[in-house]
Amino acid sequence: MSEAHKITLIPGDGIGPEVSSAVVSILEAAGKKTGCSFDWHRYDAGADAFAKTGEYIPKALYESIEQNRVALKGPVTTPIGGGFSSINVTLRKKFDLFSNFRPVKSLPGLKTNYPNIDLIIFRENTEDLYAGLEVMVQPDVAQSLKIITRKGSTRIAKAAFDYAKKHGRKKIHAIHKANIMKLSDGLFLKCCQEVAAGFPEVTYAEHIVDNTCMQLVLNPYQYDIILTENLYGDILSDLCSAFVGGLGLVPGANIGLECAIFEAVHGSAPDIAGQDKANPTALLQSAVLMLHHIDEPATAEKVQTALETVYAEGKTLTKDVGGNSGTKAFADAVIAAIG
Numbered sequence: 001m002s003e004a005h006k007i008t009l010i011p012g013d014g015i016g017p018e019v020s021s022a023v024v025s026i027l028e029a030a031g032k033k034t035g036c037s038f039d040w041h042r043y044d045a046g047a048d049a050f051a052k053t054g055e056y057i058p059k060a061l062y063e064s065i066e067q068n069r070v071a072l073k074g075p076v077t078t079p080i081g082g083g084f085s086s087i088n089v090t091l092r093k094k095f096d097l098f099s100n101f102r103p104v105k106s107l108p109g110l111k112t113n114y115p116n117i118d119l120i121i122f123r124e125n126t127e128d129l130y131a132g133l134e135v136m137v138q139p140d141v142a143q144s145l146k147i148i149t150r151k152g153s154t155r156i157a158k159a160a161f162d163y164a165k166k167h168g169r170k171k172i173h174a175i176h177k178a179n180i181m182k183l184s185d186g187l188f189l190k191c192c193q194e195v196a197a198g199f200p201e202v203t204y205a206e207h208i209v210d211n212t213c214m215q216l217v218l219n220p221y222q223y224d225i226i227l228t229e230n231l232y233g234d235i236l237s238d239l240c241s242a243f244v245g246g247l248g249l250v251p252g253a254n255i256g257l258e259c260a261i262f263e264a265v266h267g268s269a270p271d272i273a274g275q276d277k278a279n280p281t282a283l284l285q286s287a288v289l290m291l292h293h294i295d296e297p298a299t300a301e302k303v304q305t306a307l308e309t310v311y312a313e314g315k316t317l318t319k320d321v322g323g324n325s326g327t328k329a330f331a332d333a334v335i336a337a338i339g
């Protein structure tokens with residue numbers, strides 16, 4: 001057996017600990033078959049971490065990600081309208097994880113209104129309105145700064161086009177609102193156009209974000225790769241997740257030049273937390289992306305095949321996708337299906 005992969009594990013809160021524990025057990029089981037082992041370095045973040053350490057993101061967690069360069073993260077609750085800054089946004093900015101990669105793909109056997117979906121969202125992950133630069137300019141006037149840079153726009157466009165070329169994807173749509181935000185979204189588009197010019201084999205198109213929402217609902221099949229800024233990417237990800245069965249399914253990867261953090265698109269789902277109802281598929285598919293990233297394709301393949309077997313059989317699914325099983329029973333079914 002080769003040396004264990006050191007991976008920083010942030011279980012998160014809400015449904016985070018339930019889905020993380022399911023995913024860890026599935027990865028451990030698959031790894032036993034392929035000779036791949038894991039050394040999990042576990043850390044709290046957010047309100048739980050603050051209660052224990054007085055820090056929302058403990059220094060030791062930062063150091064662990066710096067050393068291991070790979071993290072698997074469950075969702076963390078962010079207070080609305082006040083309180084501490086988003087842990088997710090803070091980590092993405094701290095480690096300059098500029099590329100948020102979100103594949104939205106139908107699973108076998110799952111009946112939805114949109115069969116055979118296969119599209120990818122590349123979301124810029126460090127700037128835009130998520131730069132968190134907000135001030136009260138007068139007692140009744142708040143200002144939030146939208147930051148769009150040539151560097152940020154060019155590198156996410158490059159990531160999307162490089163991926164398309166490597167994986168034979170045919171079309172990229174840059175999604176924007178440059179008719180209104182002529183300077184910021186205008187710069188984003190300019191950078192996308194410049195990068196597109198270097199990839200004649202990939203068709204490049206541009207859609208305005210509001211029209212995109214309608215186009216997606218009417219005919220998502222017209223999109224192959226969606227390339228967009230931070231806020232539009234966040235919103236379109238949730239919209240697209242509905243095509244394949246909802247937020248319980250869609251994975252994500254936050255990739256930078258030094259480190260990568262793998263996490264689902266969904267949040268901490270407080271409405272179902274602690275009830276053994278959460279679907280761990282989204283985090284599991286994020287973990288599959290992680291296995292490819294750490295060069296464990298055989299283990300990734302084993303996990304994905306077992307997951308698809310369970311969906312194709314349709315006997316042990318969670319409630320969000322029409323089943324009657326709990327998180328643990330679903331995880332056990334995936335483990336049993338590992339060949």
Ligand code: NAI
Nearest residue numbers: 075076077078088247248266267268269271272278279320
């Ligand atoms: P959410 O994604 O947590 O939940 C939206 C809906 O989807 C809920 O009805 C929930 O039950 C359902 N859902 C989500 N994941 C599911 C799963 N795995 N299985 C079954 N059903 C699932 O979004 P919401 O409610 O807007 O946010 C809750 C909290 O999560 C907020 O504090 C938010 O800031 C945080 N959040 C954290 C993220 C992260 O850590 N990466 C990302 C998005 C939100």
